[in-house]
Amino acid sequence: MATASQAGDGKVFPTAAAALAGIARDGMSIMSGGFGLCGIPEHLIAALRELGVKGLTVISNNAGVDELGLGLLLKSHQIAKMISSYVGENKEFERQYLQGELAIEFNPQGTLAERIRAGGAGIYGFYTRTGAGTKVAEGKETRVVDGETWVLETGLTADLAIVKAWKGDREGNLVYRKTARNFNPVMATAGRVTIAEVEQLVEIGELEPDMIHTPGIFVQRIVHGMNYRKPIEQRTVRKRGNHGVVA
Amino acid sequence: MAWSREQLAERAAHEMQDGFYVNLGIGIPTLVGNYIPAGMKVLLQSENGMLGMGPFPYEGEEDADLVNAGKQSITELPISSYFSSSDSFGMIRGGHINLSVLGGMEVSERGDLANWMVPGKVVKGMGGAMDLVAGVRRVIVLMEHVARDGSPKFKAACELPLTGAGVVDMLITDLAVFSRKDRHSGFDLIELAPGVTEAEVRAKSTAKFGSALS
Numbered sequence: 366m367a368t369a370s371q372a373g374d375g376k377v378f379p380t381a382a383a384a385l386a387g388i389a390r391d392g393m394s395i396m397s398g399g400f401g402l403c404g405i406p407e408h409l410i411a412a413l414r415e416l417g418v419k420g421l422t423v424i425s426n427n428a429g430v431d432e433l434g435l436g437l438l439l440k441s442h443q444i445a446k447m448i449s450s451y452v453g454e455n456k457e458f459e460r461q462y463l464q465g466e467l468a469i470e471f472n473p474q475g476t477l478a479e480r481i482r483a484g485g486a487g488i489y490g491f492y493t494r495t496g497a498g499t500k501v502a503e504g505k506e507t508r509v510v511d512g513e514t515w516v517l518e519t520g521l522t523a524d525l526a527i528v529k530a531w532k533g534d535r536e537g538n539l540v541y542r543k544t545a546r547n548f549n550p551v552m553a554t555a556g557r558v559t560i561a562e563v564e565q566l567v568e569i570g571e572l573e574p575d576m577i578h579t580p581g582i583f584v585q586r587i588v589h590g591m592n593y594r595k596p597i598e599q600r601t602v603r604k605r606g607n608h609g610v611v612a
Numbered sequence: 613m614a615w616s617r618e619q620l621a622e623r624a625a626h627e628m629q630d631g632f633y634v635n636l637g638i639g640i641p642t643l644v645g646n647y648i649p650a651g652m653k654v655l656l657q658s659e660n661g662m663l664g665m666g667p668f669p670y671e672g673e674e675d676a677d678l679v680n681a682g683k684q685s686i687t688e689l690p691i692s693s694y695f696s697s698s699d700s701f702g703m704i705r706g707g708h709i710n711l712s713v714l715g716g717m718e719v720s721e722r723g724d725l726a727n728w729m730v731p732g733k734v735v736k737g738m739g740g741a742m743d744l745v746a747g748v749r750r751v752i753v754l755m756e757h758v759a760r761d762g763s764p765k766f767k768a769a770c771e772l773p774l775t776g777a778g779v780v781d782m783l784i785t786d787l788a789v790f791s792r793k794d795r796h797s798g799f800d801l802i803e804l805a806p807g808v809t810e811a812e813v814r815a816k817s818t819a820k821f822g823s824a825l826s
Contacts, residue, residue: 400660400661400679400681400683400697401660401679401683402676402683403660403676403677403679403683404677426697449737450737450738450739450740451736451737451738451739452736452737453736453737454683459734462734463734471735471737471738473738473739473740473741473742473743474659474697474701474738474739474740474743475659475697475700475701475704475705475740475742475743475747476701476742476743478696478697478698478700478701479698479701479702479705481698482698493705493746494705494746494747495705495742495743495746495747496742496746497746497776497777498724498774498776498777498778499742499773499774499775499776499777500729500773500774501738501742531677541694542677543662543675543677543678543688543694544658544660544661544662544677544678544679544680544694545676545677546661546694546695546696547660547661547696547697548696548697549696550696550698551696551697551698578696595676595677596676597674597676597679597683597685598679598683598684599679599682599683599684599685600674600684600685601668601669601684601685601686602668602669602670602671602673602674602685603667603668603669603670604670604671605670
């Protein structure tokens, strides 16, 4: 039982570890927002590492890099299976995969996003052209309509979704910033429990209702994260006076 | 003389039209953005959730919340918009993007594309490539005409696992340009790099294609 100071004040929890208390367990499925290292729930990932829960199935577009993001949970062998679209930047991932310590299911990125959207919206499945005629379609039902082949993909949900937003209020309404939005809002809809970490926790009424990206109904717990690292994976810059797209 | 990477990118940029929404893949396709004609309105889509990608930031102005699909720091423009991954792929899958330019490992004479998996090498994943080729209205592939060992990459049939079947509309290699009028037709050779002959291109391809050299 959490102590009074560790328990939530409504949806608000004092730390990522407190927010995960009573929820994180071995063998669970977890959706984790972010694209590369952009918009990842870094404090909740760090807290999962500390809690040491194992045998996790993690649904995330990418798998972090060796020392950051989900790379931390890979390094500590907490992940049994990943469902992702691209995992190129992680050597430890590659090593565990080749050793047979880690299972991987690749989904096309748009199919992954739509499976999560469908899961969150109560849709069993959908037919898509993506992957028709490729390995992705193997073993799946297909239909030919008007000469086009469509592949049945099913909705995805998870025991837990962990997401990162820029601002959130005490109700769990969330606003994301720039491309850090990515998979976060759709994953927030598809967790049986969704925990959001935010850079700025504000009072109810401070967010413009018309500007809310994720309504609080999708968020059960919220944590104010401090001291974000927010690394840039590929730092690319241009010289002053260069107006081109590529430096 | 074969075209350089920059010349390939420049050639692909000729396919842009005013008002186009375009997705550029990682590698040579990214360079295409440098050759969009001045005054032409083209919005670049980044599948991680942005339309209207701007140039790389000036040093010191990088923003960790603003990256492209290659995870590179970029900037926004006054016309830019942001959206979720599911909206982004809705745009892609729903046929709202006019043009996708991607790299390739193999292209077949039927327009099949293989660019995500090499047997014997660790698979990193297809990312958004399968959705792009399945959903974008026009797909252009940029690649070297032959592999490092000299073997053809424009083939009768792809040997590598496919990214998409029958999805390529135009192929631009360092030797030649091929296009087809629709996805049921075969490819025609339409341009040659300077000093390259049709015979050379045929000798370095196992794909069958017509010729429409002007």
